[in-house]
Amino acid sequence: MFFWSIVLILIGIYSSYIFGKSRIKKLVYSTNLKPKSQYNYHAQYVLSWCLLPALIVYFSWAVFEEQIIQNLILDSFEYVEGAAYNDGLLLAEIRNVANNTDFSEGKSQEIINAASQYKSLKLTSEISFYISIIIIMILGSLYAVRKINIQFNAQDTIEKYIKYILIFCSSIAVLTTIGIIFSLIFESFRFFSQVSIFEFLFSTEWYPFIPIREGQAAAEGSFGAVPIFAGTFLIMIVAMCVAAPIGLLTAIYLSEYASQKVRKTVKPLLEILAGIPTIVYGFFAFVTVAPFVKSFGQSIGIDASPTSALAAGLVMGVMIIPFISSLSDDVINSVPQSLREGSLGIGANKAETIKKVILPAALPGIVGAFLLAISRAIGETMIVVVAAGTAANLTANPFENVTTVTVQIVVALIGDQEFDNPRTLSAFALGLVLFVITLSLNVLALRIVKKYRERYE
Amino acid sequence: MVENNNTKISAKDVDVFYSEKQALNKISMDIKEKEVTALIGPSGCGKSTFLRCINRMNDLIEICKVTGSIKVDNEEIISSSTDVVSLRSKIGMVFQKPNPFPKSIFDNVAYGPSIHGLADTKSDLENIVITSLKKAGLYNEVKDRLNEPGTSLSGGQQQRLCIARAIAVNPEIILMDEPCSALDPIATAIIEELIDELRLNYTIIIVTHSMQQAARVSQKTCFFHLGELIESGETNKIFTNPDNTKTQDYITGRFG
Amino acid sequence: MNSTLTQERIIALRKKRSAQDLRFKYYGFIAMCLALAVLVFLLYSIFSRGFSAFQKTTILLEINYDQEVLKLTPNSTDQEIEKGKFFKVKKNALNNVFENLSKSDAKLIKKLFSTNIDKEIKNYYIDNPSVLNTTQKLWVTAHSNVDQMLKGNSRRDVPEDRRKLNDIQLSFIDQLVEEDRIQKEFNNFFFTRADSRHPEIAGIAGSFMGSLLTLFVVFILSFPIAIGASVYLEEFAPKNKLTELIEVNISNLAAVPSIVFGLLGLGVLLNVFGFPRSTPLVGGTVLALMTLPTIIIACRASLKAVPPSIKEGALAIGATKSQAVFHHVVPLALPGTLTGTIIGLAQALGETAPLIMIGMVAFIPNIPTGITEPSASLPVQIFLWVESAERGFQEKSAAAIMIILLFLFMMNALAVYLRNRFEKKW
Structure with missing residues (x-):
């Protein structure tokens, strides 16, 4: 998916650039006026309207695809009676079976079913990814092309976009800090809902061992x-x-x-x-x-x-x-x-x-x-x-x-x-x-x- | 010499503040087309500040605030809606210290035309570069080494390269901020000759600390002192028979 | 008071004072020498332990590639060869290392060899199918215990029950040495293999590849983002509270312990965004966030060093702000930025703790080929080997440290070279 989507996006930005350039040239030719900005800026404007939505689609897919599929699989998975499955291990197993049928030997029917479901979900996701990325690139370019005219100050707009990108780059550091604080506080909060904050800060016993079985009195951690x-x-x-x-x-x-x-x-x-x-x-x-x-x-x-x-x-x-x-x-x-x-x-x-x-x-x-x-x-x-x-x-x-x-x-x-x-x-x-x-x-x-x-x- | 009366630039009540400090106070003047106007005055009198208002280079200084009105070809330029980029392509500028880009001589001159889309083909671009270098009187000296870095030239040549760079974008006005202060007398003489030639096609405003230079190259002279415009008029008159005693004192060397 | 007495006292005091002066100077000198001595000692203790890992011990084994035993014919297909009974051939060969071996001795002999020799025997056959029905003398890899004993890393003068090799095995080794059937050769496994449970065939190729892929991700992410952020802060940002906040943030981020970035990777990248665990992708992202402040600081410094007259020159002929910056200022600041980036990458190359947090500490026995495959990294590999109980891993970890130090040295040398070569004094 990685390779082909890169190819697709490259084709998209190239054609949108050409599309934008030819569009403004045509306008100039038909009206015989000098455009406010140069051709290149109009073309870049169309390009950015093609690229940005494509990137958003790409990254949201990359980030959420696997999780959504996993949740769907787990929701519909019929647990075998008595088997102590851990979600992570189970998913790993399903993925292994899905990727390589050799592994299916000796696996339960549930897993094989889940694996085929996984495979079909993956395929659906991939196809819909390609379709949506193509559609979004075309829509983006069309929107941008409609805005192009002789009076349109594409140069200023591009300048603005560059500035937004730069602002985004410098906000990464802030986002990192927010991410650190968010994850630390959020998980700590969960910790302190199970362990008293006073015990944590003032008690002198540190035995972070977990009870292996429910209700095992001796191994209560401190x-x-x-x-x-x-x-x-x-x-x-x-x-x-x-x-x-x-x-x-x-x-x-x-x-x-x-x-x-x-x-x-x-x-x-x-x-x-x-x-x-x-x-x-x-x-x-x-x-x-x-x-x-x-x-x-x-x-x-x-x-x-x-x-x-x-x-x-x-x-x-x-x-x-x-x-x-x-x-x-x-x-x-x-x-x-x-x-x-x-x-x-x-x-x-x-x-x-x-x-x-x-x-x-x-x-x-x-x-x-x-x-x-x-x-x-x-x-x-x-x-x-x-x-x-x-x-x-x-x-x-x-x-x-x-x-x-x-x-x-x-x-x-x-x-x-x-x-x-x-x-x-x-x-x-x-x-x-x-x-x-x-x-x-x-x-x-x-x-x-x-x-x-x-x-x- | 053909006299003309077309006003190219017209400033009215221009005030400039650096934070709280006032650098220019109610400057009003008209600058005629295709003439050389010299701005003279002691250091810190605001002549460079005024020059930099005309192409809005003061925008670069965050604490600098400009009020009043400057019209170029009857178009207001001190307003937020002014397209600074096209303004600056219309008004070239040459700085005190030659500042060629650390690129080849050719690229130095070609940069402006290429970002403004003035040349459609490569040979167009070459033509522009060669004509500009010729106009700046530099072509014969550098025609064999257009690909050498601009910084390898001598100071006077570098300054002429900067003039060529400014000319290449087809400006109507050229601002010169003490263009000869970093040059030796021979290079200065060459630049002064060049200014005299350029006057035929461009409106030139030159800031100079040398009164001799002002007297040699300019038709009009404006005398600035402590942020105020003391006197302006025909260069001959200013230097021979000024109205204001301060001007008199300055040109006779009593202060400054 | 007598004036000569005062004079004498002053002279005495002066002597004392100059002695103090000298002493103070020596304290400083000794402190400096101490710091340098520790450096030398540290490097020595690593190099002296690590060098032996570049050699492996091999034992000469006579192998009879018997058609009957192997159940192969000269026309066997690859798949048949794959299923050939090479373990039987190996067993025969091991039983014949010395003449008239008892069963228990044969067992002890077997333990002198690496578990990898099955593969070596098979691969030799695959490379030379003509050896069928001949007896070949092959140098095969010895077990790590033998290797360590011969290199002198394990001692033989300790009581037998505290040794990995018993007296009989030692006598076998001595006999092999006497008959020149045991030798040391260049350890190619160390450079071509990934991690393994067996020290004698464990290598750094997997973790090295993992480190390269991780650094690739770090570079791809941090270099453009650092340039963007620096350009914004230096050239575009208005001087206001928000900009100040970003600047304070960056300088504080530079001092956050690396392990906290690991927690960020675990809590946000893995758990919230669902990045694939243990991969160079997530490792590189975490390290990129970690090195970003370093690179931004370097990049801003070199942007600051570009004289404003260049930018003014561009603006004065009507370039837009971003044209002036990206056509003229950024190219001139690039060498400095690159130097900073390389130093940031060197920092990322040595970083271990955050990678442990995001699961790059798993045992990965194969060489990764993409940024979304689970992989180790060089420093984590060192950590795993240091923690490992097997003696044979200690020299491996020292040798891996030598490799990583070599790379750090090369990166820093490159940074210095770039700085000297391209840095302009304005």
Whole structure:
């Protein structure tokens, strides 16, 4: 369908263009007047009236076709007595049988019937798609052609259309945000209709296990997210303990002490560190750092978990070093040279100038950089998914195993997703918390940095 | 020289504001067809602002507000219903700094005619380009390298290329915003000669900070000061016997 | 107070101060070196583990393609060959790896070979039908346990019950080594195969293809949309609250954790719009939304860098606003935009978390060919291999990381090249 509809649309826009052009030429010839806009604009006008409806039809088909067919199939499906079917699996099976008759061996009659129904629905849908797209393209072009005349300012109209397209492009970002908020709030709402919001925010028991059978008393899950928040916080603290001093000192060294040559080599190297995918850090944490932490723990008599907060935190710290160093570097560089000269001029040495003058002056900016780094650390997923634990554990001991918000989101959504189950839905509630926290940290940080910039501009 | 009395542009009570700041105050003047009118005055006096009102280039500046009336061929142009695009194709403009597109010499000149659909065939387009380059006095210098980038030319040549670019869309008026300020004396002399030739076919308004230039190329001169039109009239009269003492002071170099 | 004493104190203080100065400088230097050392250590720990994955262990096997056993004739059709009894041939060959093998030993021997060798034996026959009724010496793939042992990734000095291979199997391997019947060769499977449950035949071709298709979708969506959005914001947008809202939105979107985009993909794209799960189409869409802010910011910067005189020149000869922008400004901003796009694509290439959310984490044993087919992607493949218990997958994940780093490096180098080559200083 994809290929042929592209061909069809291409043919449509080509012929509508030619149609529009010949139409305006004819008008000019018969009236012998100069048209208000050039031929091309009239042709483009007809083209856009052919293309846009076609695209709308195409995308609505692409998005809704499969769902509508599925619903029709499921509505008419006669469930076999006693068989525990899951809608998704059932549909997959029906689709397999429909696409390849070889699979029909050993399948129940219901499924084979449903498969043939699926096939015929698909065919009907495809035929009606082609018919409707052709009709809509013709109708669109005809409408546009009727509007064309000598006085018609096609150029202005096309300009307007271009502007609408551009507005649409820039609204994608807004739509994305709305989509994020909508999906997080909607699913969280469903979650909180099953789990109390107070339990979620204040209880310390996190056992997101679902009862396997209806009424199984023992396995009732409990969703107190406090240990998760605590674990996230612990790992973040470890990471900042690594990244803050190293990142800041590196930035100071690079901006105040290092020669041009050193700066030119080191900065790209740090950028490499920043560009390494997080899964690579996860691998590093899991394969290299975690065993090291474990044996280090043993050597000082602590029994470290193989998925300790320390290993994940250390590696996460490494990940945000370049982040802190480049942001702090910018901040330090924007401290006016006159402050530096003032301090050096009264005989202070470089270290004193940095400690007593530059850092205090740059403090708001550095705080902003740290806040951004914290937000980065909290939202980071792959390192902790690979190297931190999955069991919620309320502890402040970095050698123990803790879990984080992002890990729990991944754990809840990996494998079977059932959107009537609080376990799956808990991912969205956690996602909402994560989104709100990182967003507020960012807004706060950007505001601090902006204020700071304004001070020196 | 044939005197004519056809008014091409007629401005009445033109006020221009940048946000709250008034840049032009009640400017009224008539500009005659096929003459060179020079706008002179000290920096920041509003002469360029006035020039940019005539082809509505001030629209680009969001905070700029223009009121009053400017009529070109008796058609009001300071109104929201004015078709700016066709206005600008009728009024060419040459800027202070030569700004050729980073394209070939040919494409620079051909761009205007092609977007306005002035040429139906390729040879038509070539004709327009060659005639325009000839009119701008540049053809002989560049005829062998029409495909080289316009930015490879010297400053004076670039400015003439910009003039050719403006001529190519068949304007009736050419606005020049200090066209020689970025050029050396020889290139300036060539441009001034060119302006003298172009006068036969186009109405030219030139903003200049050089009084000698105004005296050399223009028939009419308008003196602006602090957003007001102090005096306008025959160039000879302005430079030899101005009515206003401010004009007198300016042309004799007492301020400015 | 005595003036020489004061003098001395000042000199002492000065010494202390300059020592402090020096110390502070060293702190900075050490911090920088530490950061770089971690980088080196990280790369080393990956490369040292990953290199061995580019080789596989093969064992020489004598195979008798006996007509009777195979139940084939020289004139057999392809379908008959497909049903030929190659497993019997294999069984015979395995029983004869060493002379006089007991039944239990034969079982142990069998475990030294990959499950893939049936196919290798069959494919050899399909390629060379003339070998019917001859005995052929064939290098066939060894089991991952053997492979890991020979590469030194598993240790043989641990107690037998903690090893994958027991003492008898080790002695067999030693014997094979002695007789030169075991060798390492270039691991073509790694580059031509998709994921597998068996480490020795698992490869990155499937996930690599998945990543390419995903990046294709990202590019198709984000590049034009980013240009449109940037052009609007830079050239058309009126300065009002709405525009400001869009701008704030874009800068905040850049800082939203990637996993949240995964939730968006799951909650909206999959559940509301019914995009096909686990496909490059939905993965690419999510990543495009994620990288859009990066590209828009780069594109706006390069649009800003184009001098306004160019646009004015076009407008002054009567070009419309969109003509002036799209004929003159956008082409000049294109190199900068492209650089930003490549950096955005590099970011998308390394992204894992959102893809897990939308189901690209499923086990996909074949190479995808279209954007609506379920597929893995390179970073998710690494994740799956890291999480896997089998030892043999660890070197695979390290090697896959090497490949992904190579691509990231190439993309960034391309971006730098484009920037240096086309970026104009005005």
